[in-house]
Amino acid sequence: MPLREHRTPRVVREDVAMLELAILGFLYDTPLHGYELRKRITALTGHVRPIAESTLYPAIKRLEKAGLLERTTEPGAVAAPRHVLTLTGAGGQELRRRLAEPGRRDITDENRWFTVLAFLRHLDDPAAQSAVLRRRLAFLEEPASFFYDGDRPLSAEEFDDPFRRGILTIARATSRAETRWLRETLASLED
Amino acid sequence: MPLREHRTPRVVREDVAMLELAILGFLYDTPLHGYELRKRITALTGHVRPIAESTLYPAIKRLEKAGLLERTTEPGAVAAPRHVLTLTGAGGQELRRRLAEPGRRDITDENRWFTVLAFLRHLDDPAAQSAVLRRRLAFLEEPASFFYDGDRPLSAEEFDDPFRRGILTIARATSRAETRWLRETLASLED
DNA sequence: GGAGAATACATCGGAACCGATGTATTGCGA
DNA sequence: TCGCAATACATCGGTTCCGATGTATTCTCC
Numbered sequence A, B: 001m002p003l004r005e006h007r008t009p010r011v012v013r014e015d016v017a018m019l020e021l022a023i024l025g026f027l028y029d030t031p032l033h034g035y036e037l038r039k040r041i042t043a044l045t046g047h048v049r050p051i052a053e054s055t056l057y058p059a060i061k062r063l064e065k066a067g068l069l070e071r072t073t074e075p076g077a078v079a080a081p082r083h084v085l086t087l088t089g090a091g092g093q094e095l096r097r098r099l100a101e102p103g104r105r106d107i108t109d110e111n112r113w114f115t116v117l118a119f120l121r122h123l124d125d126p127a128a129q130s131a132v133l134r135r136r137l138a139f140l141e142e143p144a145s146f147f148y149d150g151d152r153p154l155s156a157e158e159f160d161d162p163f164r165r166g167i168l169t170i171a172r173a174t175s176r177a178e179t180r181w182l183r184e185t186l187a188s189l190e191d
Numbered sequence C: 001g002g003a004g005a006a007t008a009c010a011t012c013g014g015a016a017c018c019g020a021t022g023t024a025t026t027g028c029g030a
Numbered sequence D: 001t002c003g004c005a006a007t008a009c010a011t012c013g014g015t016t017c018c019g020a021t022g023t024a025t026t027c028t029c030c
Helices: A017-029 A034-046 A053-065 A089-100 A104-108 A110-122 A126-141 A162-189 B017-029 B034-046 B053-065 B089-100 B104-108 B110-122 B126-141 B162-189
Strands: A069-074 A082-087 B069-074 B082-087
Touching: A017 A034, A017 A053, A017 A069, A017 A082, A017 A089, A017 A104, A017 A110, A034 A053, A034 A082, A034 A110, A053 A069, A082 A089, A089 A110, A089 A126, A104 A110, A104 A126, A110 A126, A110 B110, A110 B162, A126 A162, A162 B110, A162 B162, B017 B034, B017 B053, B017 B069, B017 B082, B017 B089, B017 B104, B017 B110, B034 B053, B034 B082, B034 B110, B053 B069, B082 B089, B089 B110, B089 B126, B104 B110, B104 B126, B110 B126, B126 B162
Parallel strands: none
Antiparallel strands: A069 A082, B069 B082
């Protein structure tokens, strides 16, 4: 008798979600080859978190292997031959699923959240879009403090480290701006 | 003749920097055991990006192996025995080095940047602190657009996708608030 | 007195990431 | 014409990351 069963749990790795989401999202609009895809991803999130080629190409392969996209080889317009990537039906479905049910970190981590937002229009049901925005709003409304004195959260005014004060100052400003935008957008989605 | 030499390049992995920085930063103040360290890291960045135990403990081991911290075993106050972690001289030096010369992504990625800010006071030279803040300021002043029409950046007003408009709206508000804080803090550091 | 949460650590395996490097071709400026 | 940048892809190795799981103790609530 084995001590435990060896299931293959198809662990959903939180960290890859963002890159794969971006690939699916861009291809949902139009087929692209890898190099162009890379330029668009770089424009979207590259200034904050660049994606290496050696990360992108394996990711494309994974998605292909999973049946979410297909490749067709074309003679290179200007250099080496291109692999034009086209989203499959399953790929489109998977994109919509990931947008409708983002993981917790897609909601909490600004980098990921922006990627979700960048493609949220592909979810054609406004109620589903609203639901996602409301999750983010709920997160922003959770009381979150960065620093504690024992169990008591410290406010920005209370400590003299100007850098830690800055963290709170900036986080608050961001939160206020985004909360406002979320409320406005939610209101306009309900028309 | 080998086609290439097999150097061991000591590749600096960008992604680990944040966690290790947080460990070094917290221990710089006072020795802690792993469990307490985890609670503090969770309070600092956990609401955005939680750290698994199975990430923290290996990280501690790495730092120990690198001679940046030392462990001493203590009988557990309430449960299992604790490993109290103490920063070595080399550890303090390394912390200051990482704070004074943050990698590009420590500057551009808000998550990492906040971690740098959280411990920047440990850099005792105000000029060095200023230099780090100025790097962030320079980054925020770079013209960065998320979406392009060919090569022309699109402003928030130009496209009708409300979610992409939101990204720009929020990013702008954040950038303005932080720029303002950076300028104020830089001014006060120069006194 | 039994269940469950909190304390406190640890390992293993699978997956994803990145830097370095390689291979070609085309276009452009010096 | 020489070299460099851009286009366009690919692999390898090393490292980190995480979920699942395990072990053991103590405290609290029912």
